[in-house]
Amino acid sequence: MRAFTCGNCHRLVPFESHACLHCGAEHGFDWDARELIAFRAGERQRCSEAVPAACNAVVAAGQGACRVCALTRTRPADSDTTGLARFAEAEAAKRRLVFELAELGLPTGGGLAFDMLSSEHEPVTTGHADGVVTIDLAEVDDSHREAIRAQMAEPYRTVLGHLRHEIGHYYQPIVVTDWDACRALFGDEREDYQRAMDRHYEHGAPGDWPERFVSAYATMHPWEDWAESFAHYLHIADTLQTALAYGVRVDGPPGVEPAAVGDDEFGILIGNWLPLTYALNALNRSMGAEDLYPFVLTAPVIEKLGFVHHAVVGNSKH
Ligand SMILES: [Zn+2]
Numbered sequence: 244m245r246a247f248t249c250g251n252c253h254r255l256v257p258f259e260s261h262a263c264l265h266c267g268a269e270h271g272f273d274w275d276a277r278e279l280i281a282f283r284a285g286e287r288q289r290c291s292e293a294v295p296a297a298c299n300a301v302v303a304a305g306q307g308a309c310r311v312c313a314l315t316r317t318r319p320a321d322s323d324t325t326g327l328a329r330f331a332e333a334e335a336a337k338r339r340l341v342f343e344l345a346e347l348g349l350p351t352g353g354g355l356a357f358d359m360l361s362s363e364h365e366p367v368t369t370g371h372a373d374g375v376v377t378i379d380l381a382e383v384d385d386s387h388r389e390a391i392r393a394q395m396a397e398p399y400r401t402v403l404g405h406l407r408h409e410i411g412h413y414y415q416p417i418v419v420t421d422w423d424a425c426r427a428l429f430g431d432e433r434e435d436y437q438r439a440m441d442r443h444y445e446h447g448a449p450g451d452w453p454e455r456f457v458s459a460y461a462t463m464h465p466w467e468d469w470a471e472s473f474a475h476y477l478h479i480a481d482t483l484q485t486a487l488a489y490g491v492r493v494d495g496p497p498g499v500e501p502a503a504v505g506d507d508e509f510g511i512l513i514g515n516w517l518p519l520t521y522a523l524n525a526l527n528r529s530m531g532a533e534d535l536y537p538f539v540l541t542a543p544v545i546e547k548l549g550f551v552h553h554a555v556v557g558n559s560k561h
């Protein structure tokens with residue numbers, strides 16, 4: 244994420260901001276320019292989902308929903324206050340996702356849609372099918388999500404992470420051009436999915452998974468390995484952009500030998516990423532918190548991330 248400033252007083256304001264915390268000037272997000280802009284009623288107006296989605300987009304006069312809200316096909320009814328409060332939080336994560344996709348030059352037209360549903364009312368499975376990403380809004384609830392995270396022994400579980408994973412399924416057939424190379428790294432995605440899922444939930448991940456996979460879930464099926472790797476690439480790309488925006492660059496503690504990485508664009512990215520993660524984890528430990536980045540990137544995992552990087556860059560519409 245880039246850093247944004249108030250158009251009036253030039254002090255730092257968050258991406259989610261509707262009005263400046265310092266001078267009170269009203270502003271909103273212009274998705275064409277991907278900038279926070281001063282907002283004058285008349286020529287422009289707020290997105291029609293400003294209240295339910297807590298959306299800060301500014302659109303042309305007469306336009307309804309902004310392009311990001313318009314991607315959501317289904318949301319809780321106006322009478323469902325719990326569902327709507329969770330919906331607004333899920334939409335905030337979705338805006339962060341869509342911002343990054345735009346920064347990476349990935350297309351968000353072509354039938355991509357989101358269903359934001361509450362499993363309190365009907366069975367809901369977070370997932371992706373035919374361009375539709377479904378999010379169970381119960382995952383917004385911290386105690387619910389943390390209970391599942393602990394039960395599944397996952398080191399990391401967030402709504403933004405779910406969005407990044409599911410959108411990975413959407414992009415795989417769009418960005419992958421060399422399927423032989425893809426299968427060589429992630430396995431053959433034509434493997435029977437139901438059988439793979441049954442095996443995973445009966446036997447769990449193989450004991451040596453950390454050597455070859457970014458997560459235990461990635462071992463289930465080649466589709467899931469791709470989606471987990473794609474989500475992880477989005478974690479890295481966004482967090483590195485944020486670090487750069489704030490002038491954070493970590494070279495590691497003096498005297499420590501840096502990890503050996505390639506000298507191409509992706510090698511430089513990983514070379515910047517690893518020392519940053521060591522510092523972020525050390526900072527969190529200093530605050531008595533869990534590691535911010537509870538992952539270990541082995542050489543085979545880095546190779547998969549490199550494949551995702553080249554697939555994304557190759558399809559970038561900049
Ligand atoms: Zn201001």
Ligand SMILES: [Zn+2]
Pocket residue numbers: 290291292293296298299300308309310311312313
């Ligand atoms: Zn909107």
Ligand SMILES: [Zn+2]
Pocket residue numbers: 408409412466467470
């Ligand atoms: Zn998946």
